[in-house]
Amino acid sequence: MKIRKNDNVIVIVGKDKGKTGTVRYAYPHKKRLVVEGINMMKRHTKPRTATDPGGVIHREASIEISNVRLVCSKCNKPTSVGYRPLKKGGKVRFCKHCDEVVD
Numbered sequence: 390m391k392i393r394k395n396d397n398v399i400v401i402v403g404k405d406k407g408k409t410g411t412v413r414y415a416y417p418h419k420k421r422l423v424v425e426g427i428n429m430m431k432r433h434t435k436p437r438t439a440t441d442p443g444g445v446i447h448r449e450a451s452i453e454i455s456n457v458r459l460v461c462s463k464c465n466k467p468t469s470v471g472y473r474p475l476k477k478g479g480k481v482r483f484c485k486h487c488d489e490v491v492d
């Protein structure tokens with residue numbers, strides 16, 4: 390998956406279009422992300438215990454990874470990332486916009 394936890398992303402479709410946030414959780418198998426402040430959902434909870442009075446809580450719902458783009462930490466623009474192999478093995482992500490390594 391090209392976007393990971395703690396990446397800064399921008400939403401490109403839907404009601405949060407144009408908003409940016411930090412990835413809190415990434416679910417590679419589902420190709421979904423939870424992004425701070427994006428896709429906020431209200432959830433009504435019932436009182437369960439004496440210390441949990443219930444009520445309405447706001448939390449982020451996950452969004453599809455295809456609905457966001459990575460914001461490059463180097464050029465600060467929405468971009469797509471590519472992978473570049475390293476001489477010592479493995480690979481790093483790089484920004485297709487400014488060609489800088491993102492990792």
Ligand SMILES: [Zn+2]
Pocket residue numbers: 461462463464465466468484485486487488489
């Ligand atoms: Zn860049």
